[in-house]
Amino acid sequence: MRKLFICALFFIGILPKAQNYAAINGIIDRLEERKGINQHLENVSIDNKKFVLVKDFEDHTERSFIILKGKDATYVEMFDDKATGKSTSNVFSGDIIRKKNIISLRADKLENKKIPIPVAKTLLLTKQKEIIYLIDINSRERWIDEESYTKKTK
Template structure:
């Protein structure tokens, strides 16, 4: 009798822990989806997309673009000097590798000349309110899809 009581108590505790685990797992899944970590965006195409990042500083403005065409990518940096009004740009070209929601960019050419240290970016593909973002994993910069940006402003 004593063994039956202990076995029943043990079984009930296991069952309650399983329910607690399921509830905690559900809460964590919802939180991850809100932050964009656990989104399933494998079917979202980034082919022929242009992503934009704009940073405004007191003395200059930086505009950066990532243009993806198939496995090839172009990374453009533009610097606008506020004092002189001059603009300068760097055009890098390279390739991308995509694994689920992670996109790795490696640009090893600067204006079609090989450079010794490639520019590399690791980006997380996220989607919030029908807007596609790329979040730089290292700097937390948010690159917005140009189509989403221009569609919003119209």
């Protein structure tokens, strides 16, 4: 009798939680979207896209761009010195390989000259609130689609 009573209490305790399954499932879906998990973005075109990353430090600002055109990619690093106001840049070119939501960038030329160690980035394509991002798998940096960014600021 005691086991039956404990079992009944257990099921009565679980019943309200089961009704909140849809709410819990919605929360999990949003968290997965934030992490970039379980998104099916194979049909999203990244051709002719430009992604931007800006880092602001005390003494300088770093702006980086990834420009994708078909299988070709251009990776640009720009450094702005706050003290002198001078800007320097590095322009790398190379190619990409895309497998579902993963994009591998390999830039093996610096201003059209072969370099011995190419710049390599592995990026995860994600989408949040209709904005397309590339998340660097190694550093967790988020590259935002320039079109999405300029739409928001207008």
